[in-house]
Amino acid sequence: MPGADGIPLVPPGLGLEDIQEGSSTHKIKPDTLTIPVLDSTRVTFGPGFEICQLVTGFESRQIFIERLPPDVTSTDLTEELKGFGEIIAVYLPERLREGATNLTARVTFSSHEEAAQAALTLNGESLFNRTVSVRLSSVKSTSLGKGTLRDGDVLLEIPVAQKIAYAGYNTAEEADKAIALANCTELEGSWVTAARHVGLPSIGLFNVRFQGLPPSLKREELTRYGRNEGVTMERLKYESLPNALKCLRKLLEGFGELLSLEIPPGPYKKGVVRGWARFAAARVADNFCRKNSGRTQGWLGDQKLYAHHIRSIAYTLPPDVFDVLEPEIRLLRLFFQESVRGVNIDAVDKRSWLAPSAPVVVKLSARDMPTLTRLKTAFEQLLRGEKLTGRDGEIIWEDFFSLHAGIAFLDVLQKNHPGTMLNRDPRRRTITLFGPADKRAMLGSAILAKVAALRSAKIYILQLPPTIIGFFMSADLLKLQQELGHENIWIDLSKRLLKVRGSEDAYKAAQLAILHVQDPRTRSTRPRSAACPVCLTEVTTPVTLNCGHSWCKACLSLYLKSAIDTKVFPLTCLGDGGRCSHRMPLRIAQELLSPDDFNALTHASFLAYVHTRPSEFHYCPTPDCTQIYRTAPREAILQCPSCLTRICPSCNGEYHENRRCQAEIDSEDQRLFEEWKASHDVKPCPGCKALIERSAGCNHMACTWCNTHICWVCLKTYEKADDVYEHMRSVHGGIGL
Template structure:
């Protein structure tokens, strides 16, 4: 009996150990998966950043290198995962795009999605996606620049001179017969846009051979097959063996691309400024070309010319074309904001009222609408950024927690009266103010805010906490103080060393804090100690590294990480020596979406500060776009202000010149110095009368400039004489008019 009991006990122990081993292996597997997980986030309005564990920066796609794809006509029950699947199925990695959101269309009958993606991939995918079928709906795709979402929106009057053309590569078509029409319809739905012979093909019911006993209504038509596609490949793809080959579309692609260029140039108004072959043959069997035509009007003429005509040099096929509508920019602001900034808006409007390059128009309603129109893209871009900056107001990063309370709202309202009609808004998420008004009024408002912060800070008291006391304040003490003094008047900082707690409210608040600390009965933890509070863990949560925290401590650590700016975020276990980065899913579990957004914004700003030579801000004043620097000259087109920037030297774009050549070309003093050196080396001098450079190769030292001046070539510097004085001067001073 004892032996049997011992055996059962040992089996139970082994079974328990086995279950624990399985549980630990599962935990390790989950930990590895979570540690490798990344999320995409839009920062600075348009830069797409991929964040890894600890909010570390994995990949940055500046706004200038990305685009937005608007997807419309989605079913109302479409999910984010389905939208992401449209892109991952095209081979786009999950870190290369970001689904910003889904929203109902204006008619509320469909959903619309907004996606940010790397520009080159986005343009190719959007063109290949046009008219794609998605759950019995035909999706529509629109590509646009990735500008800041809080900036001016584009509408239908902007000019673009780029016409995108898609040529269908040579292809074959075949008919495949099935036993019944119902089977053919089912196969058409199932196989459409499937891959066959390395191409994505179109499969549709056959409507062209009515009455044919084999290849009539019971057949499907497959188009887009590569030339000479084996019948066995088609049979395997279609699941049927009765196949009929139709006439193929065959032509020389390189000849066609060159003939298309010549054809475009022959269209009235179709003078090409640039002709780009963007991609070779895609899996959809398309070649994509971009034709730059100087103006939107010229591009439209070419579009109209090719619309609906079959081209003999492309096998009699049509071109698929895309021409963006010309647009203007609009923005709306609250009426109180406009009233506070009225003089500034008026001066900006007056300054641009007679400009041919661009103009600004303001429509007064409850929401004030501001529009920018113009022909000159650079002028419009600079004005657009100026308007966006003015509309965004001035951020004042001076804050006190009480500003989020009722008393803080009263102080904010008083600013309008005390600072001469300043319009102010408090942003507790950013811990900052936004001020709108004239410069003098803004100066006064800033002074009033700082004075108020100093007054409130004078009523603060801070206590340094012993390590064994931190757990009490995380679990209970913080809530007790917040109930007594007000939530906005108590701050616990567990990231500092030692941890500290701050209360506001003068002597009463200070005495309350001291009394609570004095009444504490510190005890040594007997179980697992939390790395934050060093107390016995309550409501435990285990990180991927194996260290266990109090739920309250890890939540507080993550919510205050944006203030400490110590990135990447890592485990504090083993007295801070663990260092394993906190996985993104863990951060997401304990932060609300606004808190997570704030944390990632701060993490990226810290990254920018630490990588000033890798990522830089656009050179236009007030523009928030960034670009990636390069070691060789390349032109970056800013999507916000339309500036052309050299990513190597950060000067204006200089296509066809090196950075040094551009620097010299734009440096007047350096140009003059180099010209002088060249002149000295090549016997060239400058006429004192008209400043024209003159080169003397041989002959008399009397030089008659075309401006009428008579110059002595021997004098240093050259001198000008009257006609009847020049030869006497040469004879007396230089011994004659010629070199001896």
């Protein structure tokens, strides 16, 4: 894979962590590497681990424009929005739902700044003669799938329009038969329940109470459940659900921008109609619930309406991934439902009627943000999978898994373990397992067994003559590694040994390579190596950079690891007495360092970059949350992709809904204070900065804090009062009174 030294760092095929709905494709330079350093924060590193680009989890290049006319086209939108910046793509749904009058478009800009400015400017403004709602899209997560936060949803519960009837029967058998025929059945779109009734009204020896009957049902129609001795019906609370829903919509629209009202079709069980309203803003949803939940409504016949502000995140998963994760998702749902009230995980699987390849939407919902954050964290742990590690926690990787034989081995292994999935990532040198814990353990054990077999394979040891070690460390070793596999041959320099893992044929190939190196005709053409820039001795196990300087492999590894602590970047070659400016190729670091050390080095570069830019980057105010965000316009409202906390960019604290920002208050107070100082002849002491008010007298002032003598006209200072008077007379023409 050639980079700065001839091997490009190109990402492998998309793995599970790279699946993103609507993700965009960027041209990747051959000497760069883009990896996640935090959940949702991606960094592009160049040679020397210099950061070329950093995109935080708060940033998005996409906006959603809602409430557009249904006939608007992508060309129309591109023309209308081009003033905000370069538009990369415009997505419009292929078809609208029948009767829909509003269209939602997704627009991708070339940068986050352009998208943010468009969202701030257009939200609530007129576009194509419509007042539109514009928002930045949810940030992309490094986890599988794309989580979209919705915090303006309200779960509504209203009583159904129903008749309640009481019927009397002469025998218990007749009453029980009527209950059996009616209970939990559908009648004209209504869900009927029936049970024994004791008390008033009492019509027969044995009485039955019927609930959920259609409002239009007549008394005589109850004979469908058997002959009775008489029927009494309660007065209807209200007669028509459609009319009630019209009143409900009017009530909702009176509180703010209502994006949708969804009421599923009946029959409705337990006498309750449940539906969803979606507001454009969380504060509107919260205000509606606070003022209406648990209160009686005249249009419901003075029955109570219940409304719960629900926060939710929807993830879109590929169907094969959902099938693997579904048992774990089900267990997660049961755990949270048993331990926390008002939490749910719903899966919308449309494959049976849409297409076998249709994605599955998994929706997490909770009544408060802290609970939703916990649910999100647990769910995304499933999406991230389990890294294959050893007993002591180190990441397990063998270069064998980068070869065709290793890839084929893993493919066969996954087929033999249905209900699991694995992601092989040679770039990060990791294997990630997905699926139920027991099946995951079996799959991991099979891979670990292969690793153990590789590491315990027969090893042949060949003694190297001292005169050929230096010659053997260049092309001859590389050629042998290409033939036998990098993981199957290495050199122990301290004992001058060549070690070969594999069959007797591999052993013979190594013997032939040694004979080739010992050939005088081969040796005579080899140049002598220069000293290592670190140890300043003859290079052992050389690693040669494009600049021509060779390093000892151990010295170069130590140099790279030391940067984890020093955090001085970019890393450059130390040749020519430290004057060489050639930057360390990323692929060299990947080959020399373990996955853990390489990750630590990228994280060190990231931290160094952020900490040297305190005016540009800030940490999320939630304790223990590691997310960072860039300074944003005062009008923006930021939302952390990890803990979901809303942040005010003015004071960099939690967003203060329905109250003024403390930074704005402080700024206003400071402005008023400056105006007051100007009108009351107040100035700071030039010596100690203490504020001094001149109310009367001459222009000589003496600070009571630091005893500095001051000319009030020009604020020049003196040690003695006489010097001030002399200055005022000669420069200002008098002492002033």
